[in-house]
Amino acid sequence: MVGEIAEASRKAGEILKGIRELSGERVSAAVLLPLLQKAVCCKLMVGEQQEGNIRNLVILSIKLQDQRAGNLSDETIGRQIKKYDCHQTSLAAQKKVLLLMYLERELGFHMNDDEATSIETLEDLSNLAAAYLAKERCFQSS
Numbered sequence: 001m002v003g004e005i006a007e008a009s010r011k012a013g014e015i016l017k018g019i020r021e022l023s024g025e026r027v028s029a030a031v032l033l034p035l036l037q038k039a040v041c042c043k044l045m046v047g048e049q050q051e052g053n054i055r056n057l058v059i060l061s062i063k064l065q066d067q068r069a070g071n072l073s074d075e076t077i078g079r080q081i082k083k084y085d086c087h088q089t090s091l092a093a094q095k096k097v098l099l100l101m102y103l104e105r106e107l108g109f110h111m112n113d114d115e116a117t118s119i120e121t122l123e124d125l126s127n128l129a130a131a132y133l134a135k136e137r138c139f140q141s142s
Contacts, residue, residue: 004045005101008045012023012043015039015042016106020106020133027044029129029130030126033122036129040057040099041057041067043099046061051082052123054096062091062095089128107132109129109132111132
């Protein structure tokens with residue numbers, strides 16, 4: 001299982017490196033969306049999905065991970081997803097936050113809390129990433 005996780009992270013990292021290397025004029029939400037879709041699906045180990053809602057992708061990832069770990073029933077997995085920690089944060093919320101932090105690190109920008117909270121879909125993410133990366137390219141060319 002650890003090897004699979006490492007390989008998924010490596011593949012996602014390669015895709016994100018490709019995004020970082022895009023020239024300034026190629027950075028747009030339309031260009032980033034399919035690349036981010038692929039990177040997020042790799043990182044979450046959900047295979048190629050057309051789902052655009054990040055929470056749904058995170059929940060699918062948790063379900064698949066739990067099924068791989070012990071072939072658990074949907075009811076057991078559902079309880080685990082809805083469980084809260086001592087900070088009243090669900091597993092799905094934690095995994096989404098970790099995913100966004102990973103993307104920030106790999107793409108080289110930092111979103112504020114309000115921006116991160118407002119991201120619900122991969123389209124939201126690609127719009128925000130495009131804005132940050134375009135701004136960064138603008139400063140680099142000055």
